[in-house]
Amino acid sequence: MKISIWLGGAITAVSIALSGLAAHAQKAGGTLVMLVQPEPPSLASYISTSGPIGLVAPKIYDGLLDYDKDLKGIPSLAESWEVSDDGKTVTFNLRQGVKWHDGEPFTSADVQFTVMEVLRKVHPRGPNSFKEVTSIDTPDDHTAVFNLANPAPYMMRSLGAYESPMVPKHLLDGQDVKSASLANNPVGTGPFKFVEWKKGQFIRLDKNEEYWKEGLPYLDRIVGRFIPDASTRAAAMENGEVHYGAYGAIPNVDVVRLRELDSIGVTTDGYAMINPVSLIEFNTTEPPFDKPEIRQAISMAIDRQFLIDNIWFGYGNPATSALSSSYAATGLYAPGMPNYPANADIEAAVKILDDAGIAPDADGVRAKAVLDLIPYGEDWRRAGEYMKQALGDIGIELELRYEDVPTWLKRVYADYDFRMNVNYFYQLPDPVLGVHRHYGTDQIRQGTHFVNSSRYSNPKLDQLLADGAREANAETRSAMYKEIQEILANDLPVVNLFEMKFLTVYNSKLKGHDLSGFGAYGSFDQVWFDD
Secondary structure (H helix, E strand, O other): OEEEEEEOOEEEEEEOOOOOOOOOOOOOOOEEEEEOOOOOOOOOOOOOOOHHHHHHHHHOOOOOEEEOOOOOEEEOOEEEEEEOOOOOEEEEEEOOOOEOOOOOEOOHHHHHHHHHHHHHHHOOOHHHHOOOEEEEEEEEOOEEEEEEOOOOHHHHHOOOOOOOOOOOHHHHOOOOOOOOHHHOOOOOOOOEEEEEEEOOOEEEEEEOOOOOOOOOOOOOEEEEEOOOOHHHHHHHHHOOOOOEEOOOOOOHHHHHHHOOOOOEEEEOOOOOOOOEEEEEEEOOOOOOOOOHHHHHHHHHHOOHHHHHHHOOOOOEEEOOOOOOHHHHHHOOOOOOOOOOOOOOOHHHHHHHHHHOOOOOOOOOOOEEEEEEEOOOOHHHHHHHHHHHHHHHOOOEEEEEEEOOHHHHHHHHHHOOOOOEEEEEEEOOOOHHHHOHHHHOHHHOOOOOOOOOOOOOOOHHHHHHHHHHHHOOOHHHHHHHHHHHHHHHHHHOOEEEEEEEOOOEEEEOOEEOOOOOOOHHHOOOOOOEEOO
16 A cells, blocks of 8 residues: 655655554454443534544544544545645545445545535534635546645644544535434444434444455444443443443543552543643623633633642643643744633732722622533533632622533524533644634634634734744744734633543453544544453
């Protein structure tokens, strides 16, 4: 097999072998029971990046590329690719003989349709990931040529099954993509076929016997179980009823106990591709959070280290900017931003409010608001209780609201019916992919999940974001992102809380689940049980 890799404008052909296929230790068969917490609103990963969808959909859909644990692109539906010297043309040579689960052939027309008509239009991050793609040529069924207005090296990090699933044109063309039946009856090219969704109980996927990777997948079946109660999830993991739980499915308070068992493994691997950051989103269009001063005061009053130590049991780092410190290696992260203390500074928070004329009433209350909590488990409820107490210390009275996932998504991203929202976002390997969607005016996209629900708009910042996406000079780009972080540290439409370290808890007999850079969001085509 040949793959073309772009190295500084030069095209180098190297031969690689798909890892794991020649190994003899892997055993075929078995049913993997994994926790999917909470129950997903749909399986339309091309519309929503809701975490529970990400656990299931990449087992059904493939991307053009996959990524190893070092985040290097490896072939998937694209057998090889070439980038032109000027970076404005990317040619993907597609794998032949691939079939959709309904038996129809996968072709370049599916790639063109997926990117131009689906991901660029309705995916939360697609408009940024593919913003430079002006057209896609399909000279034959197995060649897709991406034509770019400007070089976009970050795009090559966004082509996995989780981020950019290839979808079947013949089942979506001519339909309203957001309401099409494919959302709950997915048809992909991946290692597992969708079989059944029993609401409130489980999703069942069965082995794709015609998968294009010969000999894979090893498993006969994957069952994603929905178990609302956290202690019941922990007990199910302990007694072997379930084999795998990621993204906080097992609360950290239980992980501390379970990790001592020989039958249980715990790892923080598998999250390098996503760079998760917990945060507060504000509705910046209505009082009281239309004033940056109250947002600054809230950021100063939150004890980030307390959240990490007491709710997430030490797994995390205090946020210090709009960008994760993980970007330090790229030169884009700027430390020392204002309004981001690791520990609460109540005195400074009160002074900010006083100086802004946000005075307390006779009962000491300066503002009231409902705090909407992401409905992803007990840790977030506990975080809400802490924030209610902490903000009460500066005269901000909170009421907590915890709803099911579809209701919460609709409230925040469709209806804009919220004041404060505790959430987390994936910043991904480049800020163009994961950060810009939070702040750009063009990312105020009502009805699209995990974009600019704050409706923050700053023309100067918009220009910096656009320039930063196109800038090739590393030093110049670094200066641009420092200015971006300075603006956002003062305006604070979003207050980052801490850089998350998710835990994956698994049965020690389960092997091969940690091969992809996407971890739990991987395909699981090489997962197997060692009896």
